[in-house]
Amino acid sequence: MPCSSMYEWEELATKIKGFVKIAYWDTEKSGPVPAVLGEIRGTPTIKLLVPKRKARTNKQKNVVDYNMERKADDMIQFALDSMPSFVERISGPGDFENFKKKANKYGLPMMLVFSENRIFMNEMKYLSTEFRRRALVAHISLSKKENRNIFFEYGVRGQALITSAPHTDGEEKQNLVTFDGKWNLHRLRSFFAEHALKTEVKPKPKPDEAKKEDVPQQKQKVKTEL
Numbered sequence: 001m002p003c004s005s006m007y008e009w010e011e012l013a014t015k016i017k018g019f020v021k022i023a024y025w026d027t028e029k030s031g032p033v034p035a036v037l038g039e040i041r042g043t044p045t046i047k048l049l050v051p052k053r054k055a056r057t058n059k060q061k062n063v064v065d066y067n068m069e070r071k072a073d074d075m076i077q078f079a080l081d082s083m084p085s086f087v088e089r090i091s092g093p094g095d096f097e098n099f100k101k102k103a104n105k106y107g108l109p110m111m112l113v114f115s116e117n118r119i120f121m122n123e124m125k126y127l128s129t130e131f132r133r134r135a136l137v138a139h140i141s142l143s144k145k146e147n148r149n150i151f152f153e154y155g156v157r158g159q160a161l162i163t164s165a166p167h168t169d170g171e172e173k174q175n176l177v178t179f180d181g182k183w184n185l186h187r188l189r190s191f192f193a194e195h196a197l198k199t200e201v202k203p204k205p206k207p208d209e210a211k212k213e214d215v216p217q218q219k220q221k222v223k224t225e226l
Contacts, residue, residue, distance in 0.1 A: 005044075011072035012079075018185045019126050020048075020079045038063055046075070051084050051129060086128040087113070087120055087137045092146030096138070103136050106201045107166045111137045111192065114151060114160040118143050123185050127192050133203075135163075135196040161188070163195045 013022050027033060033040050037047055046066035064082060068074045090096050103110045111131075113124055120139045128137040140147050142158075154162060154176075161179035177195060181187040 005070065008070060008072045008075070012075045015072070015076045016079050019083060019122055036061060036063065044070070046070075048079065048082050050082055051132075080122055083122065083125045084129050085125040086132050087124050087139050089118075090138050090140045090147060090150070091144050093149065096140070096147075096150055099136065099138050103164075103166065106133075106136075108133075108197065108201060109135045109166060109195055110164045111135050111195075112154070112160075112162045112164070113137065113139045114142070114154070114156045114158075114162070115139065116142045116158055121183075123183070123188050126185065127188060130189070131192050131196045133200040134198075135192060159183075161191070163191075165195070 009022075016022075025033065025037075027040060027043060036049070048064040048066060049061040050064060052060045052062055066075070066078055068078060088095075088099055090099060100110065102108075111127075113120060118141045124137060124139065131137075140150055142148065142151060151157070154160075156162070163177050163179075165175035179188070179191050181191065
């Protein structure tokens with residue numbers, strides 16, 4: 001690999017460290033290419049693996065080909081823009097009530113991210129994916145005038161991160177914890193790890209899937225009776 005290309009890769013790895021993992025596959029020395037990557041027609045080839053949004057786990061991936069210039073700035077922008085996000089944008093009290101009901105339904109802690117503008121941090125995109133089904137993340141922007149009462153309700157001015165443990169109606173204020181550290185990925189991740197559930201809340205199987213699981217048992221029962 002040319003020295004100039006190596007520099008671009010090193011800059012890429014430095015700038016997106018913690019957000020996106022970078023791996024290198026040597027097509028000549030590392031054996032057959034993993035099936036998930038699809039066909040490799042030439043080298044260097046760059047592919048991005050992104051968790052499927054509606055999948056049951058983050059292990060299921062979509063593969064996106066990178067076709068832009070091999071410059072660090074372009075690759076950094078592509079990687080960060082392609083990061084999945086499970087942050088829910090709140091646009092007024094109605095949205096917020098639905099968000100709280102969803103948290104109560106699944107017994108998930110709420111991570112409330114308050115900001116003065118509609119742009120949310122890459123850190124929150126990453127954390128909403130990393131802690132998916134262990135916490136619900138909401139972005140409440142003051143630029144939406146409908147959200148002003150929510151800021152007032154929680155006593156927030158400007159940027160803040162507040163978590164609330166699972167609760168019953170009328171009790172959420174008893175379990176509020178405010179993040180008071182430096183806003184970097186390491187400290188924010190520690191805060192999420194402390195207050196999120198330790199294990200994922202698994203979605204219930206769909207009726208059709210449940211029926212499929214019951215079919216082999218029914219067949220076995222009939223065979224035994226015969």
